Structure formats: C-alpha cells, structure tokens
Amino acid sequence: MRSSDLRKIRDVLAGRSQGCILTADCRPLLAALPDDAPIAIVSDPPWGIQFVQHQASTGRPASNAVDHWIRRNAGIRVAGDDCPFEPAPLLRWPVILVGAGRFASRVPPGGTWMTWDKAPAKAPADTFSDSEFLWCSRPYVKRNVIRVLWKGICCCDRTRESGRRRHPMQKPILLMERMILALCPAAPVAGARPAAGLGRPLASPSGAADWDRVVVDPYCGVGSTLLAAMGLGRRYVGIDIDARWTRIARLRVRGLTGRDIDARLHNSAMQTG
Numbered sequence: 001m002r003s004s005d006l007r008k009i010r011d012v013l014a015g016r017s018q019g020c021i022l023t024a025d026c027r028p029l030l031a032a033l034p035d036d037a038p039i040a041i042v043s044d045p046p047w048g049i050q051f052v053q054h055q056a057s058t059g060r061p062a063s064n065a066v067d068h069w070i071r072r073n074a075g076i077r078v079a080g081d082d083c084p085f086e087p088a089p090l091l092r093w094p095v096i097l098v099g100a101g102r103f104a105s106r107v108p109p110g111g112t113w114m115t116w117d118k119a120p121a122k123a124p125a126d127t128f129s130d131s132e133f134l135w136c137s138r139p140y141v142k143r144n145v146i147r148v149l150w151k152g153i154c155c156c157d158r159t160r161e162s163g164r165r166r167h168p169m170q171k172p173i174l175l176m177e178r179m180i181l182a183l184c185p186a187a188p189v190a191g192a193r194p195a196a197g198l199g200r201p202l203a204s205p206s207g208a209a210d211w212d213r214v215v216v217d218p219y220c221g222v223g224s225t226l227l228a229a230m231g232l233g234r235r236y237v238g239i240d241i242d243a244r245w246t247r248i249a250r251l252r253v254r255g256l257t258g259r260d261i262d263a264r265l266h267n268s269a270m271q272t273g
C-alpha cells in the first residue's frame with residue numbers, strides 16, 4: 001500500500017480536496033481507515049461470476065454498435081471476478097452494493113433489499129437480465145425500486161457517452177446517483193418536511209451528516225459512481241486495481257465524453273506502442 005494513496009484519501013475526508021481516483025488494491029486502504037471515517041460505500045464490486053466477454057462467433061465484420069461493443073471487450077477478464085465476493089470488510093460503514101443477490105448469504109440481516117429494474121420501458125428481450133438486486137445497509141428504504149434503462153445499447157447514458165460502454169461491467173451514472181441518494185439522502189431544505197421514502201437516519205459515530213459523507217467506490221471501474229457523486233456535489237474517492245479503468249475514470253471525471261476519450265486513448269496507445 002502506498003502511503004501517498006492514504007494521504008490523498010485523508011485530504012478528501014478533511015475537505016482539502018474534492019475527490020481522488022487511485023490505482024490500488026482497495027483492501028489494505030480500507031483496512032487502514034477508522035470505523036468512524038465519514039464515508040459511505042457505494043459500489044458495484046466483482047460478483048464472482050467469472051465473467052468473460054466472448055467474441056461474437058459469426059465471423060462477419062462488426063455491423064452495429066452492439067457488435068462493436070462485444071468485439072472491443074472480447075476476452076477481457078475483470079479482476080477479482082474469479083472468486084466469490086466477500087462484503088464483510090465494507091460493512092464497517094454505511095454501504096449500498098449492486099449485484100448483492102450474488103452474495104446474499106454474506107450480507108447481514110437488516111438493511112433494505114432493493115431492485116434495479118433495467119427494462120422499465122419497452123426494451124429488447126436480449127441476453128441481459130431484466131433486473132439486479134441491491135443491498136443497502138440503511139433499513140426501511142421505501143423507494144426501493146430503481147428504474148433505469150440499461151439493456152445492451154439501450155442505455156440511459158447513451159447521449160452523454162455517445163453510446164460507448166468502456167468497461168464490460170459498466171453501470172449507468174443515473175443508477176449510481178439513485179443509490180447515493182438512497183444511502184445518503186440530500187440535505188433537507190430549511191423548513192421542509194422530511195422527504196417520504198427515506199429510511200432511518202444513519203447511525204453516525206463520526207457525527208457526519210448523511211449528505212456530508214464522502215462517497216467511496218472501492219471497485220470504481222471507469223468511475224460511474226464518481227461522476228454521480230460529482231453531479232450531486234458530493235466528495236468522492238474511487239479505487240480500482242486495474243490501471244486500464246482508472247485511466248478512463250480520470251478522463252470521464254475531467255468531463256471528457258465519447259470521441260474525446262477515444263482520441264486520448266488512441267493517441268497514448270500510439271505513443272507507447
């Protein structure tokens with residue numbers, strides 16, 4: 001573990017910096033943080049499903065966006081996805097996790113099970129599943145269905161990202177935004193009645209208000225959670241063990257989209273190769 005990484009995290013926690021993205025194994029970094037660190041874990045960890053994107057087998061040239069996406073990601077393996085995921089190290093802080101149905105036996109009782117409905121409107125009957133289960137440590141979240149379209153190329157981030165998905169397990173920014181709000185609701189407006197559907201306030205040994213917690217995604221991939229946190233005005237920490245993804249996350253956080261990201265990746269590949 002690099003001490004400079006820990007320093008960068010502490011800078012964000014202390015409000016000296018808005019956010020950071022680190023290429024590192026998240027486990028020793030999280031282990032070095034105290035239980036009362038004012039953070040909330042919002043993440044989509046590897047699920048232990050040994051996902052490998054297979055090459056389209058037709059042999060014909062890629063003819064549409066789905067074909068291009070499949071071919072770009074062919075053979076890519078995702079770090080940590082070869083063994084069952086263990087959520088215990090994350091449970092020291094408020095947490096919400098995508099795909100928790102895959103490791104349901106290892107989350108504690110209490111909290112709220114939530115559904116991500118990926119095909120809320122007319123969506124193609126394709127090979128992707130129609131929903132995933134999320135687990136949130138906040139009990140009694142009543143708005144516990146999140147409807148965000150994400151089926152193949154029918155994705156809600158299509159305009160912003162020019163239809164590109166850059167990580168084989170990329171998630172929509174809108175989904176991550178809803179997850180942040182389910183775990184750490186926005187600050188109440190003075191004089192307003194509490195919003196319906198929020199769970200109980202989080203127990204807060206650090207005294208941090210829910211909306212003031214730093215959003216930490218220890219398995220951040222190409223940074224969808226971090227973009228959502230920025231959009232909500234929250235501070236963020238993103239960690240991924242694979243530099244391929246953190247590189248793209250940094251470009252996305254800088255506001256680059258679609259073709260600009262492609263151009264940067266292309267130029268640096270030319271320089272190094």
Ligand SMILES: C[S@@+](CC[C@H](N)C(=O)[O-])C[C@H]1O[C@@H](n2cnc3c(N)ncnc32)[C@H](O)[C@@H]1O
Pocket residue numbers: 024025026027044045046047078079080081167169170171172218219220221222223224225239240241242245
């Ligand atoms: C499901 S993907 C996250 C994708 C992300 N939601 C997105 O939208 O791009 C899980 C990520 O966890 C990373 N990972 C696996 N083991 C890790 C570890 N020990 N520390 C940090 N990152 C890890 C993988 O490299 C992978 O990018």
